[in-house]
Amino acid sequence: MTRALPDRQQLPRALYRAAQVRALDQAAIEQEGVGAEALMERAGAAAFSVLRARWPQAGSIVVLAGAGNNGGDGYVLARLAHQHRLGVRLLTLGEHEHLSGPALAAARAYRDAGGSVEPFTRLPPDAELIVDALLGTGLERPVTGRWADAVAQCNAARAPVLALDMPSGLHADSGRVLGVALEAAVTISFIGLKCGLFTGRGPDHCGEVCFDALRVPALIYASEIPAARRIDWQQQQRLLPPRRRSAHKGALGFVLLVGGDAGMSGAPRLAGEAALRTGAGRVAIATHPAHAAVLNLSRPELMVQGIAEPDAAEAASATAPEAALDHALSRASVVALGPGLGQGAWGQALYQRVLAADLPLVLDADGLNLLAQAPQRREHWVLTPHPGEAARLLDSSVAEVEADRLGAVRQLQARYGGVVVLKGAGSLIQGPGPRPSALCIDGNPGMASAGMGDVLTGIIAALLGQGLEPVLAAEVGVCLHAAAGDRAAKPGERGLIASDLIAALQPLLGLAERGAAERGADRQAERR
Template sequence: MTAKQLYTAAQVRALDSAFIASGTPATQLMKRAGRAAFEALLERWSHPEEITVYCGSGNNAGDGFVVAALAAAQRIPVNVVLLGDEEKFSEAAQAAYQYARQEGVIVMPPGPAPTSGVIVDALLGTGISGEVRPEYRQVIEQINASGLPVVALDIPSGLNADTGAECGLAVKAGLTVSFIGLKRGLLTGRGPALCGELVFDDLGAPEFIYEQVQSDITWPEYAELRARLPAREADAHKGHFGHVMVIGGDTGRGGAALMAAEAAARTGAGLVSLATRPEHVGAALARRPEVMTCGVISGQELEPWLERPSVLVVGPGLGDSPWSEQMLQQALASGLPLVLDADALNLIAAGRLWREGDTRDNWILTPHPGEAGRLLKTDTASVQQDRFAAVQQLQQNYGGAVILKGAGSLVAAADTPVQIITAGNPGMASGGMGDVLSGILGALLAQKMSPADAAALGASLHAHAADLAVEEHGQVSLLATDLLDYLGALLGD
């Protein structure tokens, strides 16, 4: 079992060229792509009242012409709205254009939006990097406002294939049919929201062409990641599975730290303890008596407790008070493996407890885009413009493993490909989700997983638990603690 490879636009063009060089003509590939898209369209909408194909000038338009020709051959009413310049068509796109005309397809300039049927987006493809030009923007606005189902060919027009960022404006599709190589921008940033259901077709590409193009982004399956967790021997005892201490829960924020501790216990840590403000001890013991809880009012009081744990989770509910800084300072000085989240990351970013240029290899950082921006001395928008570059820069700057959270979470570690985690759902946009993830990660580190493997499995486990929980609770009502009940089933025996 191996992870799927994800590619940049340039890498997919290299795959395409290698495919053609192997003896498959470009016109044949275009026909295969058009047919794959047409069949996917009919599988989703079996009897479309009509089909309107929007085409630009590139090979993406050629795929659209093939879709139109196939629809006409089956006597489905079809029109092509052409924004592109026929004189700029490649030889293959010109052949596809003539094929559509021979089938009686009507080609027209932009006009009023269709009011029925299915729209096919074959406007821009993977070549775009700057802002969408005004004439295309106007048509994309028309497509998005139509309320009709949209099928995007290869990638929604206006989505950057390399980064997942929206180039000013992009088509919002219900179905995207991607060809030859999966584009990495489909799976992170704005990609998941814009591409809808994702269907991939390799168009019959031979395996050897993929060996010619090296990708540094992978899309692992959960089962592959789960297999990295060491199995338990029949004579195992709690000492074999580590001791996680969660440090956090400043005044009024005790719940965050307790959620992290409970998640660590549910994910298999042999022992779990919690260092928090004294006023939270009673509630913690009542909620989860398996968690050993101590109240500490200073870093000096915390120090002796740090002799017992094997892993520290710092940040859930930590706050930004002098107490918070003392807790983090002691944790950093301990030399123990760490998971840092939330306020711990903000304190690191502020530079008072961590010198720029220092790195360590035994921690996992879990920023959301805002926290990532602070760690990189930039802003959220810049992080989201290229999440791949951001997570790699974070890893280079701080070491260890980094999870850049969000739709299509990214996991980076030294000397390994960036991994993308696509499970999860919008119901996770609620308080406490990151605290639960931190506890999961701490437990996996305690069970002797490397930071890289623990980060990837933890992010995937967390997201899959949310997907199971949302089936019962729904997206609007999903709570972070709802995930805890599903961790055991996903971890299995």
């Protein structure tokens, strides 16, 4: 069934690599007897249905067709548009004299219906709509030559673009741009949603995403384990544990935040307040004494302890930072280490002491940079790197991380253990075992500002303290953080700051609580 511009929550949760979708396609042909030509007809018809629903007034359509099956989908769409008396110009790129199989059949059917074919030289200036049926999902090398020229002309045109399966030039698995990529207004994906639509540069190029399974039987999908799965706050909020009427602060986690070297007091303050607003019973901050008192005055609910600079003369005394931290660690149920920590002697001393305590841990910022200098593996921590920190942890480059974010988050988890959150557009969460990576679809570009990661650290730590398993704390926390960003950005994305997210946390959690109560009341009514 085709849904024209569906609500993104209604799209399938499962995400696949291109090779997996090709295997599903082949399995439908071999096991269920669905002909390749029938699948192509369904794809072209689904795309034409979206076209008519999204642009009902469009009367002049340009279809750019490549020489493969993606081009075949374009021929089907062009034939249907021609039959509906729309103005259609089909422009070809590639060796169309070598068309074969279902693509050749689709091209012949289009010509038999009276459609004309022209080689691409330039886009007609009067096009009201462009259909991208050039390259599809199989692209592995940079787009060059006439193909790159066609993509550039599409991007410069005033007409919107409907992309079939994938915008040309975008890698289907990673969402990286291969030289140049087309910027679509709408993309319709067939049989299985591709990972690259939602990660890397995918959100920049895909526009609104639609999906059609092409009536492939549900049983076929059992043959492929998804590469990833889409998650969002609407789904994840159901995993929050209910708060009992008898709850007390001692049962809701004692979060200790360690960080904030001289001049960096804001980072632990943001993380601490986010932890409080996410429902932690108690939150303490171990930070540099230069600003300990100020943090406590500005947010009295935070317990703040100043930790002195290390000094050789007092290294063995009770006032050394390693010893001064012990009292706070003895009370904590979870530690968040890294915001504003720095990599100097003070930060390194606290880092080593926290790791020696072996408590449940969220590691971020300079905690991750120190880990990159001396790698180790643990099973009960949550690491939250942005691409720069991930590159250091993997001894690679930011470009390499961003070129394959799914591969990077899996490498990080395999190397360092625990749960890894790779932040960015379409943040990824990878836990241990065969569980597919989770990809958060909430959030907005207004969140590209300082302090956002500190807020996320506090949120995840608070959820750990309230009893969620690490992978669930990370998944729920990432989606709550992103949803708070979306709520805070309603007046506008530009100018959004991290503190705005903190203000949005309690209302979101309150809505989640009311929803849970209503669902519980409905279940009680059903039992009666």
